[in-house]
Amino acid sequence: MDKLRALQYLIKVADTLSFSRAAKAFGVPASSISRRISDLEAELGVQLLHRTTRTVQLTEIGSQYLAQARNGLALLHDAEELVGVRGSTPSGTLRISAMPSYGQLLLMPALIAFSEQYPDIVLDVHLSDAVVELGRDQIDIAIRGGRQPQDRVVARKLDPNRFALVASPGYLARHGTPRTLDDLQDHQALLYRGPHALIKWHGLDQDGWRELPLTPAFISNDGASLMAMARQHRGIVLLPEWGLKDDLRRGDLVEIELDQPVSVGRGGEAGIYLLYLQTRYQIPKVRVAVEFLIRELGQE
The missing domain is CATH 3.40.190.10 (Periplasmic binding protein-like II)
Structure with missing residues (x-):
């Protein structure tokens, strides 16, 4: 049997959770996908997939097997791409993933x-x-x-990814400038929502890092939106310095210096x-x- 093709079919079924979608991706009948994977299971002597009339998913051993198979196929792909390079000019498609604001x-x-x-x-x-x-x-x-x-x-x-606490001069003129961690609970906070949860602020005092009680005025998963709200005097925001440089230079936002550190985590090496x-x-x-x-x- 063509084990490489069977592995490619298995990966596509695992990713799409569908024989029909996997078949469409390869341009072959769904029966061919199912037969190749069944042959692979027979050769290995284990069941890789749970199949029902409505669903398909990996078994526990199937998940473990596929994790190793992915690594092997990735190495094979890299080797083929490396030997396939012609000449000294870099070319091809380069796939890059980055945080939206950065x-x-x-x-x-x-x-x-x-x-x-x-x-x-x-x-x-x-x-x-x-x-x-x-x-x-x-x-x-x-x-x-x-x-x-x-x-x-x-x-x-x-980048060290240092976070700075900032607000507009207009907001601070109207509400005052906080000087301590406890002062922050009297101010409007503009909070960032990460992929899985709201990002909390933490302060460092004599007892160590602690989560700060805040009054949210606006929440978003977009840093540019939080900065726009801060420019409109809507509250205080805690964001990375690399995203604030232009606003700080223009004076649209100013940094707030507290008597104790504040960050989105509990200290330690970050970047x-x-x-x-x-x-x-x-x-x-x-x-x-x-x-x-x-x-x-x-x-x-």
């Missing part, structure tokens, strides 16, 4: 310059806060904020990281993009 404000201007230097590379840019798995999601480079990843991903720090798989760094389009973005966006 992508719009900083990444896109850098990518415009990158495209001028490497016109044979087609950029496929996805802006999202969602977590990505570089090998599984077919992403070459990801830019994310948070703690440094500890797994097999290479993480190169672009904006450029992420990629070491195996893909050998591919010219990935290598030149990584080094270009480090030069253009890195703060060190």
Whole structure:
């Protein structure tokens, strides 16, 4: 049997949870998809899929098997792409995922310059806060904020991602300027909603980091919207410095200095990281993009 084709079919069924959708993607009958996967199960001696008249899903052993198979197929794809490179000019489609606000404000201007230097590379840019798995999601480079990843991903720090507490001069003239952590509970807070939950503010006092009680005036998953509300004197916002530089320089927003630190987490090493798989760094389009973005966006 063609085990490679069977694995490709299995991955598509697992991703789409449908034999018919997988068949449509490959342009073959659904019966062919089912038969190939059944042959693979027979060879392995295990059931990889639970099938009913309405649903299909991986068994527990099927999930474990598929996780390893994905890694193997990803390595095979990388090897084929590497040996398939012709000449010294980087080319092909480069898939990049980045946080929306960072992508719009900083990444896109850098990518415009990158495209001028490497016109044979087609950029496929996805802006999202969602977590990505570089090998599984077919992403070459990801830019994310948070703690440094500890797994097999290479993480190169672009920015310390320090958060600043800011408001408009008009808001502060009307409501006063907070000086302590406790003062913040008397002010209107503009809060960011992450992919899974509302992002809470934390302050550091003599007892350590603690969550601050806040009065929300506006909530959004879009940093630009939060900044727009802050400019309209609607409240105080806590956002990364890299997104506030222009507003602070113009004076539309001013930084509020408290007597104790405030952040969105509980301290520790954090930052904006450029992420990629070491195996893909050998591919010219990935290598030149990584080094270009480090030069253009890195703060060190």
